[in-house]
Amino acid sequence: MLRNTIFALVLTALPLAAPPALAEQRVPESQAEISLSFVPLVKQATPAVVNIYARRVVESRSPFAGNPLFGDMFRDYGGRPQVQNSLGSGVILSDDGIVVSNYHVVGQASDIRVVLNNGAEYEARVLLGDEEADLAILKLEGAEEMPSLPLRDSDSVEVGELVLAIGNPFGVGQTVSSGIVSGLARSGTATGNARGYFIQTDAPINPGNSGGALIDVKGRLIGVNTSILTRSGGSNGIGFAIPSALISQFVEQARAGNTDFERPWAGMTGQPVNADLSESLGLGLPNGVLIAGLHPESPFAQAGLETGDVVLAVDDQPVNTPPEMIYRMSVAGLGHVARVRYMHDGEPQVADVEMIAAPETPPREAVTLGDRAVLPGLALARINPAVASELKLPLTGEGVVVTDPGRFAPRIGLRQGDVLKAINGRAVETPADVDRLLREAAPRIQIDALRGGARVTLRFRT
Known part of the structure; x- marks a missing residue:
């Protein structure tokens, strides 16, 4: 009787252990499933992450350039063209071959080659690039029905979320690393040319990961990896990614035919509100951006703001540094009317501010x-x-x-x-x-x- 009972239990348990070939391949949705494996998520996302090989020809600078004594005598010394090669990553965002990467990977390149993880190769050209944001939008020549990653609104991302970083570190091939979102609204902390607003992650990022994907557990792109904070050159678990909200604006302008990214013009100078300023202004907690100067044509001035006012939020998103405010304006986009909360003479105020390009008045007469x-x-x-x-x-x-x-x-x-x-x-x-x-x-x-x-x-x- 006991033997029959044990045999029955074994038979009952067998159907629960399905053969690997029959296991369902899907994106993990619960914490329990995620803790078991990222395999389905990686299989879904990696085809849309590419390796980028860029080549640029630059003129080498003479060591005597600018020297008042030897500058003219040796102006042609060292002026031979040199070829520079760069290696990085990119993310396909649409089935017609729109790719996002870092400007420092492809900027000013004369030849760009994009390799998918299945070995397929494409020539690419830069549609729009911006050195300050360190972003570039590329188009793969002759690409059709490409794998792509959907964009998730980066404003919905929270600290502590699980993320994966996908790229080509050190040229060893496509690599996946995992971590969490360590911080949001990081401004002025990244290295290189990028200045702005970043998502911080502890997912290991190394040279070659630049331009690669930072994705959530549903395979949606939340940012493009751009830099790390390090003293040794290796990953210390402090990496920065450009948020997807800004990437979306770059794609929109690239599709509209822009070759340079157009930011809304603030027409102001400002500074973060520290504890001393907050106390003197009667604000309580130190937050916001103090307006130190305003151009007469500034859209903020036109909306009624004045020097000495403190901007607290743009479109209900808090701003605590000038780069954060410029980021929020860039995400809003030209032509948008932003809802700006600010303090004037100690009283909270709200104004509608039009996002405009810097005016050409008077004419530049180039x-x-x-x-x-x-x-x-x-x-x-x-x-x-x-x-x-x-x-x-x-x-x-x-x-x-x-x-x-x-x-x-x-x-x-x-x-x-x-x-x-x-x-x-x-x-x-x-x-x-x-x-x-x-x-x-x-x-x-x-x-x-x-x-x-x-x-x-x-x-x-x-």
Whole structure:
């Protein structure tokens, strides 16, 4: 009787242990399932993560460049083109081959090759790139019915969520690492050119992971891995990813035909509210961004905000640093009307602020000097909000600025961003004045300019 009972129990248990071949392949949905295996999730996501090989040709800089004594004598020394190769990762976002990666992986590349995890290769071109955000959108040539990852709204991500990082670290091949979301709203902490707002994760990220995917447990893209915080060069468990909300705006602008990313213009300068400022302003807890300066054409000024007000939130999302505020405006997008909460004279206020591009008023009147000019190739423009934003000039700057020094102007010390004030004592008022004033001043020329707020004087002979 006992033997029959044991035999019956064994028979009852056997159907529960299905053969591996019959096991259901699906994304794990519960904590218990996740703790067992990430295999179904990895199989679903990895086909949409690609390896990127980029090649760019750069001119090597002469070690004597800028030297007043040897600069002209050895200007051609070391000027031979050099080939630079970079390795990184990317994520396919649509079946027609739209790929997101980091700008530092593919920016200014002359040849981009994308390899899928099944070995298929595609040539790619950059549709839109932005060095400041360290993002680039690519298009795979001839791609159809590609595997892709859906975007999840990164504002719904919470600290503690399980995530996977997928990429090609050190060129060893596609690799998956796991971790959690360690922090949100990290600004000013990433390395490289990226400045903004990041998701922090402890999922191991190493060189070559740049541009790879950070996904949630349902296989949705929440960010693109961009950098790590490290002293040794290896992963210390502090990695940063660009949120998917910003990636979505990049894809939208790339599909609209933009080649450069357009951010809404704030027209203000600001600073984080620390404990001392919070106490002096009567705010209680230190949060928000104090408006230190406003351009008359700023959309915030047009909406009624003033210098000394504290911006607390944009579209109900808190902002505590200027990069956070610019990120929130970028996510909102041009043409959107953002709901801004702020403090004015200690009282909470709400305003609708239109997200606009930096205005071209007055007109920039761009000029590039011809081949027979004293400084051929020198490009100039009148300063307006758009020009000031492009060249990172002071908010209320005015005058004529060097937008591109060309080939010859650097030899006399002129740089991009220099604001020309006078040539041989005669005021520079418009870009068109410069060519005439240089010709009339030759052969001994003195240029007075402002550089970073400091006055500089350049003297040379033609």
